[in-house]
């Protein structure tokens with residue numbers, strides 16, 4: 129059944145405020161919950177953080193007091209949604225366990241988006257990026273075994289494989305080569321806009337997380353690995369945000385943000401296995417329908433256009449968390465050695481890439497390689513979770 133968020137009625141803004149009792153959500157059971165429920169929570173937290181930050185940036189450019197007040201009212205509700213969503217995570221996980229869950233989100237969400245993306249240039253951007261977060265998962269899983277003496281399958285279950293992707297040391301590019309070419313806003317499929325916003329928000333949340341939690345570890349190798357991967361998440365945010373057409377007006381961007389929130393809450397409502405969490409997705413969808421209606425009014429008023437001109441007539445099929453093992457193995461076979469050059473992709477190390485590599489490595493092994501060696505030294509082998517047989521390409525690990 130098709131669902132057109134522009135035609136549905138939500139909860140009036142005046143009735144969206146929640147008190148402490150309602151914001152005090154019951155967290156998921158860390159031992160019993162589906163790992164993909166945790167992935168949906170992390171994704172929606174990233175989306176709500178982006179909603180709040182985007183609205184702040186918009187407000188700083190807004191000279192109309194009444195509009196600024198309306199933005200503040202909606203933004204306060206987004207901030208409450210962010211609290212309700214992120215507080216579904218139980219406090220029992222370590223920073224490293226949450227990190228592994230973040231990289232699982234990056235892997236299975238980006239792989240899904242890559243599979244569904246209709247535009248070949250955008251699809252390539254997701255295929256390129258996913259092999260890097262796939263490798264981060266493997267590096268952090270080895271750190272986890274080393275310092276917490278536990279295995280990452282406790283977190284990812286058997287849903288996502290843990291093994292080398294494109295080796296992390298090869299992710300350090302000249303920043304110039306992280307900037308992609310944007311889609312054309314007048315020609316692009318509506319689904320492509322939603323994909324770009326979703327992955328941008330997810331990567332931004334990962335970047336912010338590593339910025340802040342990296343120095344909370346005392347072990348030198350942990351501190352160093354968070355620095356290294358934290359810098360790559362900066363590259364990933366640059367990579368994905370540059371896909372969005374910068375010619376969109378502020379009101380068009382606001383409309384896309386609210387529409388994407390509707391899309392994702394609707395997707396997760398349809399696919400959620402945990403009833404209490406599903407109830408939150410449903411409640412928040414009803415709130416977002418009203419945010420969308422208000423954004424559509426601003427769009428009509430300031431851009432003088434009809435929202436139907438930029439939005440899809442109905443929601444696309446739901447964003448689904450599911451294993452992508454075969455897809456990722458195919459990408460490993462075909463794209464593990466790809467690097468970026470300008471806004472395109474090549475297979476040979478070019479001068480700018482090599483210069484960046486030399487400058488940042490300083491002739492030493494990076495933390496992402498040392499963490500594997502340390503873990504081999506302690507446990508006699510590195511940590512991998514290869515549920516579908518041996519690694520398809522046998523990646524060499526030392527630069």
Ligand SMILES: [Fe+2]
Pocket residue numbers: 176179205206209389416
């Ligand atoms: Fe929201």
Ligand SMILES: [Fe+2]
Pocket residue numbers: 231234260261264265334357361
């Ligand atoms: Fe990552």
Ligand SMILES: [Fe+2]
Pocket residue numbers: 234261331334360361364
């Ligand atoms: Fe990333």
Ligand SMILES: [Fe+2]
Pocket residue numbers: 179206386389416419
């Ligand atoms: Fe919203």
